[in-house]
Amino acid sequence: MTSTSTVSSPSSLPLVDIAGLRKRYGSNEVLKGVDLQVNRGEVVSIIGKSGSGKSTLLRCINGLENFQEGQLTVHGQALQAHNPQAMRELRKNVGMIFQNFNLFPHLSVGRNVMLAPSLVMSQPKNVARANAERLLDRVGLAEKFDAMPDQLSGGQQQRVAIARALAMDPEILLCDEVTSALDPELVGEVLSVVESLAEQGMTLILVTHEMNFARKVSDKVVFMHQGKVHEVGAPEQLFSQPQTPELRQFLGLSAH
Amino acid sequence: MVEFTFWDIAYQLLLALRWTVVLSLIAFVCGGLLGLGLLVLRLSKLPGAVKAVAVYVQVFQGTPLLMQIFLTYFGLALMGFDTSPMVAACVCLTLYSAAYLCDIWRGCVDSVAKGQWEASASLAMSFAEQLRHVILPQALRLGIAPTAGFMVQIIKGTALTSVIGFIEITKAGQLIANATFEPFLVYGCVAALYFVLCFPLSLWSQRLERRMRPQR
Numbered sequence: 229m230t231s232t233s234t235v236s237s238p239s240s241l242p243l244v245d246i247a248g249l250r251k252r253y254g255s256n257e258v259l260k261g262v263d264l265q266v267n268r269g270e271v272v273s274i275i276g277k278s279g280s281g282k283s284t285l286l287r288c289i290n291g292l293e294n295f296q297e298g299q300l301t302v303h304g305q306a307l308q309a310h311n312p313q314a315m316r317e318l319r320k321n322v323g324m325i326f327q328n329f330n331l332f333p334h335l336s337v338g339r340n341v342m343l344a345p346s347l348v349m350s351q352p353k354n355v356a357r358a359n360a361e362r363l364l365d366r367v368g369l370a371e372k373f374d375a376m377p378d379q380l381s382g383g384q385q386q387r388v389a390i391a392r393a394l395a396m397d398p399e400i401l402l403c404d405e406v407t408s409a410l411d412p413e414l415v416g417e418v419l420s421v422v423e424s425l426a427e428q429g430m431t432l433i434l435v436t437h438e439m440n441f442a443r444k445v446s447d448k449v450v451f452m453h454q455g456k457v458h459e460v461g462a463p464e465q466l467f468s469q470p471q472t473p474e475l476r477q478f479l480g481l482s483a484h
Numbered sequence: 485m486v487e488f489t490f491w492d493i494a495y496q497l498l499l500a501l502r503w504t505v506v507l508s509l510i511a512f513v514c515g516g517l518l519g520l521g522l523l524v525l526r527l528s529k530l531p532g533a534v535k536a537v538a539v540y541v542q543v544f545q546g547t548p549l550l551m552q553i554f555l556t557y558f559g560l561a562l563m564g565f566d567t568s569p570m571v572a573a574c575v576c577l578t579l580y581s582a583a584y585l586c587d588i589w590r591g592c593v594d595s596v597a598k599g600q601w602e603a604s605a606s607l608a609m610s611f612a613e614q615l616r617h618v619i620l621p622q623a624l625r626l627g628i629a630p631t632a633g634f635m636v637q638i639i640k641g642t643a644l645t646s647v648i649g650f651i652e653i654t655k656a657g658q659l660i661a662n663a664t665f666e667p668f669l670v671y672g673c674v675a676a677l678y679f680v681l682c683f684p685l686s687l688w689s690q691r692l693e694r695r696m697r698p699q700r
Contacts (some may be wrong), residue, residue: 330603
C-alpha cells in the first residue's frame with residue numbers, strides 16, 4: 229500500500245484516487261478491490277501478466293469501462309458514468325493513447341489532431357490548426373501535417389495519436405501498452421516522446437511491458453496480479469528487490 | 485385490326501417510365517431519410533428503441549413486398565384515407581426501403597472498428613459528434629455498394645405496384661401487350677427499360693466506390 233501524505237491540503241490531494249474498485253464481466257470478476265492513488269506530476273507504471281486487469285483498470289479511469297463497486301475520483305470529482313456532460317468534462321482532462329493507435333483513417337494527420345479541439349472546445353479553425361502544427365512539431369512530425377494515417381509507419385502513427393491526445397490539453401494521460409504493437413526499431417521513437425512528456429511534468433499512467441522504460445521514467449511502479457494491486461513501490465526498489473514470489477516470477481527472477 | 489407501330493409501343497412505355505423513375509426516387513429518398521432516422525434511433529440505445537427498430541425491420545424483411553403493397557393499399561382505405569394507387573405505392577415502398585436501408589447501414593456502422601468509438605469518446609466527443617465526424621464518414625464508404633444494390637432492388641420492386649393499378653412500365657406493358665397481341669415484344673421492351681435504369685446505377689456505384697478507396 230502506498231502511504232498517503234500526512235497533511236491533506238488541496239494541492240496534495242491525489243489527482244486520481246481509486247478505492248476498493250471492483251469490476252465484473254458477467255460472473256468473471258476482473259478487478260477485485262483495487263486501491264491506487266496518483267499525484268499530480270507523477271508517472272505511474274502498471275505492470276503485470278495478461279489478464280491481471282491492468283488495461284481494464286486504466287479504462288475505468290476515463291470511463292471506457294464501468295465498475296460495479298468502489299470509488300473513483302479524478303481531480304476531486306467522482307466518476308459519474310451515466311452523466312454524459314460529466315463524462316465529457318472528465319475526458320477533456322484525461323487523455324488516452326491506445327495500443328492500436330485508433331487514428332481516424334478518413335482524415336489527414338493534421339485534421340486528426342484538430343478535430344476534437346475544434347468540436348469539443350469550440351476552438352476556431354486557425355487556432356486549432358496552429359496548435360496542431362505545434363504539437364506535431366513537438367512529436368517530430370511537423371512535415372506530415374497533410375499525410376493520411378495509412379501512409380505513416382506504426383511509430384509515426386502512435387506519435388500522431390499522442391499529439392491528438394495532447395491537443396485537448398489534458399491533465400492526465402493514460403497510455404495503454406502504447407508500444408506493444410510496434411516493431412522494436414519503432415519503439416524507441418515513441419518512448420522518447422513519452423519520456424519528454426514525463427520530464428515536462430505531465431501526469432502519466434502507463435500500462436506497459438517495457439520494463440526498462442518503466443524503471444527509467446516512473447516515479448512509482450504498480451504490479452497487478454489477478455485483479456488486485458499486489459506490490460507498489462519506487463522502480464529501483466520494486467525491480468531489484470521484489471517482495472512477493474508472484475512479482476519475482478513475473479520478472480523472470482524466480483529461482484529454479 | 486388496328487396496326488400498332490413499334491414507335492407507338494415505345495412511346496407509351498417511355499411515358500410510363502417517368503412514373504417508375506418518380507416512384508423509385510421517392511422510395512429511395514424518403515426511405516433513406518426514414519432509414520437514417522431509424523439507424524440513429526437504434527444507435528442511441530434509448531430504452532426500447534433497439535427492440536422497436538428490430539421488430540420494424542423484421543416485419544418488412546420477413547414478408548413479401550407484394551403482400552406489403554396489398555396491405556398498405558387496403559389498409560389505408562380501411563383507415564379512412566382516400567388513397568390513389570400512387571400514394572399507397574409511395575407509402576409502402578418508403579416503409580420497405582427504410583427497413584432494408586436501416587439494416588444495411590447498421591451493418592456498415594457495426595463494421596467500423598470499435599477502436600474508433602473509443603478513441604473519439606476519449607477525446608470527449610459527444611455521441612452526435614462521434615457519429616457525424618468519425619463513424620458515419622467511415623460507414624458511408626462501406627455502404628455505397630450495398631446501398632446501390634438495394635436501389636436496383638427498389639427499381640425492380642416498383643414493378644409489383646402494378647397489382648394495385650399504378651401505371652408504371654410493367655402495368656403499361658400489360659395494357660399494351662393486351663391491346664397489340666405482341667407480348668414478347670412489349671415485355672422485352674419493358675425488361676430492356678428496366679435494364680437501362682439499373683445497369684448505369686451499378687456502374688456508377690462501382691466508380692464511386694473506386695474513387696472513395698484510397699489510391700495505393
